[in-house]
Amino acid sequence: MAAIEVVDLSMTYGDLRAVDAVSLEVAEGEFVGILGPNGAGKTTLLEMVEGLREPDSGRATVLGMPVWPRNAGLLPRIGVQLQASAFFERLTAREQLHTFAALYAVPVREADDWLERVGLVEKADTRVEDLSGGQAQRLSIACALVHDPELVFLDEPTAALDPQARRNLWDLLSGLNDSGRTVVLTTHYMDEAEVLCDRVAIMDAGAILRFDTPDALIRGLDAPTRILLADGEVLTTRDPAQEIARLADEHRLDGIRVQTGTLEDVFLDLTGREYRA
Amino acid sequence: MRSPRTRGPFLALSLAIVKGFVRDKASVFFALIFPLMFLVLFGGLFGDQTQSKVELVQVGQVALLDEMSDGARGAFDETFDVEESDDLAAALEKVRKGDADVAIEMRGDTIVAHYTQTDQVKAAVTQGALQAFVDGTNVALSGQPPRFSLETERVEDDSLSTIQFVTPGLLGWAVAMSAAFGAAATLQGWRQSKLLRRLQLAPVSTRTVVGARVTVTLLIALVQTAIFIGLGAAAFGLTLTGSWWMSVPLLVVGTLCFMALGLLAGAITTTTEGAVNAANFMVLPMAFLSGSFFPLDAAPQWLQTFSQVLPLRHLNEGMLDVMVRGEGPSAALWPIAVLAGFALVVTLVAARLFRWETT
Numbered sequence: 058m059a060a061i062e063v064v065d066l067s068m069t070y071g072d073l074r075a076v077d078a079v080s081l082e083v084a085e086g087e088f089v090g091i092l093g094p095n096g097a098g099k100t101t102l103l104e105m106v107e108g109l110r111e112p113d114s115g116r117a118t119v120l121g122m123p124v125w126p127r128n129a130g131l132l133p134r135i136g137v138q139l140q141a142s143a144f145f146e147r148l149t150a151r152e153q154l155h156t157f158a159a160l161y162a163v164p165v166r167e168a169d170d171w172l173e174r175v176g177l178v179e180k181a182d183t184r185v186e187d188l189s190g191g192q193a194q195r196l197s198i199a200c201a202l203v204h205d206p207e208l209v210f211l212d213e214p215t216a217a218l219d220p221q222a223r224r225n226l227w228d229l230l231s232g233l234n235d236s237g238r239t240v241v242l243t244t245h246y247m248d249e250a251e252v253l254c255d256r257v258a259i260m261d262a263g264a265i266l267r268f269d270t271p272d273a274l275i276r277g278l279d280a281p282t283r284i285l286l287a288d289g290e291v292l293t294t295r296d297p298a299q300e301i302a303r304l305a306d307e308h309r310l311d312g313i314r315v316q317t318g319t320l321e322d323v324f325l326d327l328t329g330r331e332y333r334a
Numbered sequence: 335m336r337s338p339r340t341r342g343p344f345l346a347l348s349l350a351i352v353k354g355f356v357r358d359k360a361s362v363f364f365a366l367i368f369p370l371m372f373l374v375l376f377g378g379l380f381g382d383q384t385q386s387k388v389e390l391v392q393v394g395q396v397a398l399l400d401e402m403s404d405g406a407r408g409a410f411d412e413t414f415d416v417e418e419s420d421d422l423a424a425a426l427e428k429v430r431k432g433d434a435d436v437a438i439e440m441r442g443d444t445i446v447a448h449y450t451q452t453d454q455v456k457a458a459v460t461q462g463a464l465q466a467f468v469d470g471t472n473v474a475l476s477g478q479p480p481r482f483s484l485e486t487e488r489v490e491d492d493s494l495s496t497i498q499f500v501t502p503g504l505l506g507w508a509v510a511m512s513a514a515f516g517a518a519a520t521l522q523g524w525r526q527s528k529l530l531r532r533l534q535l536a537p538v539s540t541r542t543v544v545g546a547r548v549t550v551t552l553l554i555a556l557v558q559t560a561i562f563i564g565l566g567a568a569a570f571g572l573t574l575t576g577s578w579w580m581s582v583p584l585l586v587v588g589t590l591c592f593m594a595l596g597l598l599a600g601a602i603t604t605t606t607e608g609a610v611n612a613a614n615f616m617v618l619p620m621a622f623l624s625g626s627f628f629p630l631d632a633a634p635q636w637l638q639t640f641s642q643v644l645p646l647r648h649l650n651e652g653m654l655d656v657m658v659r660g661e662g663p664s665a666a667l668w669p670i671a672v673l674a675g676f677a678l679v680v681t682l683v684a685a686r687l688f689r690w691e692t693t
């Protein structure tokens with residue numbers, strides 16, 4: 058059974074087609090990333106799939122159940138981190154987590170484990186208003202995962218995180234995925250999508266342009282390899298093996314860097330270099 | 335190990351709201367301290383107003399005062415604060431400026447009292463009291479016992495002092511204000527922070543969320559009531575009449591009614607400040623027009639009629655009836671019905687205007 062099944066989902070704000078007839082299927086246990094410029098419609102798409110917004114047309118099915126109207130049977134099985142952190146005012150990090158745990162009937166002790174998992178033990182008694190941006194982000198993720206959901210939606214979970222926190226979150230999410238959970242996230246970090254995701258959807262102007270494995274996307278780009286030499290010279294080639302062999306003969310291998318196509322190249326190739334509104 | 339479903343979320347939400355309230359100094363101030371300041375002001379200061387003495391300047395020798403018997407002099411000093419002076423012009427100037435209420439001098443056997451009409455009540459009191467002392471002294475000098483005597487009694491219960499009138503009104507206002515502000519600020523705050531959205535995704539019913547918020551507001555109202563009645567009784571001699579306990583159900587429906595107004599304020603505005611201002615805009619003028627601060631008896635008829643459409647007016651009347659006027663429990667029934675009707679209608683309107691998000 059597919060974890061997520063989306064058919065012809067559309068959403069219009071005024072005369073802006075924020076999401077334009079998107080169809081998409083995510084298998085159970087899959088790790089999927091949605092990439093796209095600002096305003097591409099990622100958040101709108103996710104919120105419709107989560108059951109937060111009523112689509113103008115089309116339908117979304119999650120874990121075999123329609124998500125709209127609000128489906129109370131589905132809610133304990135999915136975990137959602139919204140793009141903007143949503144907290145109870147003036148509660149400490151621990152109290153926040155306990156409150157969300159109680160909403161899902163999760164025991165307090167299990168909830169406390171999450172403080173450690175997102176590295177907030179020292180900040181347990183700090184009010185949410187006094188957390189740094191990245192700390193608040195981590196707390197928001199913990200609140201989304203506290204009830205151990207089968208299917209997790211994360212909207213830019215690593216925005217505002219420092220490199221340590223980002224790697225730790227990668228480990229956490231990979232761990233969840235390895236134990237069979239389905240994960241869907243949006244991100245602006247190509248390296249993140251490349252490392253974590255089984256499949257990546259590239260979205261622009263409300264439509265999904267490509268939906269494939271990172272490898273296949275990069276191969277499809279058919280970009281030449283760039284070799285950067287220590288002395289600053291840059292070689293562009295479609296036959297890197299031969300070129301490197303030649304450099305070896307000339308004893309010029311020290312300090313060279315080889316760049317093949319990246320997901321970022323794919324992204325820019327598909328979505329262009331213009332600013333988005 | 336898992337706690338039962340039904341109780342957990344409700345308690346957790348209530349606790350979260352209580353903590354959020356207690357830790358918000360501004361909310362606590364406006365719900366508890368601010369109304370108490372009014373109670374202290376009205377109960378403490380204005381309560382003594384009728385006993386403030388008349389300030390009298392005695393110019394030169396005034397036989398009346400000098401020849402008064404000790405007993406009469408004692409009574410005189412309870413009414414008048416006497417200051418002696420030799421300069422008539424200066425004394426008159428003092429009266430004119432309001433630094434003294436009356437200046438008296440002797441012209442032959444006549445006592446001349448110079449007073450100002452600025453404060454008509456005080457002027458009347460001064461004239462009456464002086465006349466009484468002059469008559470009394472005349473009688474005493476004649477050596478005959480007086481034939482008639484006068485005793486005065488107020489028609490109200492002896493205990494009906496200022497505090498009796500202001501406590502029910504101020505309490506109603508305090509409860510109305512914190513209920514409306516609480517509902518408005520919570521709705522807007524939670525919507526702004528997307529917490530409403532997040533809660534929509536948690537397996538809790540709207541009923542549980544609303545129930546928790548209502549329960550906490552009712553708790554706050556009961557705390558306000560306890561503090562008001564406690565302080566009024568302990569510090570200002572407030573005495574409650576028979577069916578004062580009916581004020582509790584009155585305050586409960588009053589709370590619901592003003593929460594509904596707060597929800598309405600939250601529904602029609604897009605920012606937290608806007609919501610609080612809108613709630614303020616509804617409650618503060620209503621408090622004046624409903625007689626929360628001053629009795630409406632002296633207000634023009636059209637205002638008294640108009641005030642009947644204000645829920646706070648009915649809350650005030652009900653509170654006065656059962657708390658200090660000694661009416662039976664049934665006196666609260668009509669106000670309760672009116673408030674419940676208001677609550678229902680306003681809730682329906684607010685629900686229609688409700689949006690999950692500000693955009």
Ligand SMILES: Nc1ncnc2c1ncn2[C@@H]1O[C@H](COP(=O)(O)OP(=O)(O)OP(=O)(O)O)[C@@H](O)[C@H]1O
Pocket residue numbers: 070073075093094095096097098099100101102140334693
């Ligand atoms: N409530 C709304 N009312 C009107 N327009 C909206 C609303 N929400 C989103 N939009 C518009 O819809 C488009 C898609 O927005 P969305 O938030 O889905 O983008 P996104 O891909 O998540 O962008 P980002 O990477 O910046 O988070 C944008 O142009 C945005 O301005």
Ligand SMILES: [Mg+2]
Pocket residue numbers: 099100101140212
């Ligand atoms: Mg977004």
